[in-house]
Amino acid sequence: MAKGKNRIAPMGKQKEDTQSLSEKSQLRLQLLTGPDLKISKETETEKDVIELLSGSKIDLKKRAEELRKFLAKSKQRYEKAFTKDFYKQINRLNGWAISEDKTYQKPPIVARFTIEIIYRRFPKDILPALQHLNPYVVFGLRKFKHFQWLNDEGRILLEGYIEEATTMMETCKTWYEFRVKYSQTYNVPFQLNFIDDQINFIK
DSSP states (O other): OOTTOOOOOOHHHHHHHHHHHHHHHHHHHHHHTGGGOOOOTTSOGGGGEEEOTTSOEEEHHHHHHHHHHHBOSSOOOOOOOSOHHHHHHHHHHHTOOOOOOTTOOOOTHHHHHHHHHTGGGSOTTHHHHHHHHSOEEETTEESSOGGGGBOHHHHHHHHHHHHHHHHHHHTOSSHHHHHHHHHHHHOOOOOOOSSOTTOOOOO
């Protein structure tokens, strides 16, 4: 067969791909409805449940209630949420210079750290909903802050997560040590890297 010519996948594989795509589409539709999902009280209970091709079921009413518990009905006015100490500790543990300049720009990777150690502690549907409500305007830049879409209850959780992360960082000597302890304490996913010899992990 000549190079560059597309091969036709076996029928079984095509069927699996179609099922996978269909299931993902259903999940995406359910997530993107977010806090605005409306379910009629007249709807029969069994119709509030979607059964996926895999056989698993999603209770739309329950998911919608979970989202409404922490998400605001509309974007909230900006009020500072993350403390200076939170970022100061991230800088210290990573060996970065700590600047007192008000115009100091955080390294882009700090945004990823914030997602991993703070927003992933919310119930699993909250982060995807926030990412939908607050999409990128250009790559790596969002128009608003995720926490502007949290309601009062969500804000209380956020502030608690920030305080717990900051307190634990203060007890650690390296970023790696913090991530391991934080992951073990709060069940936050973290891929351990045993190869990087530049990391000095102190138990």
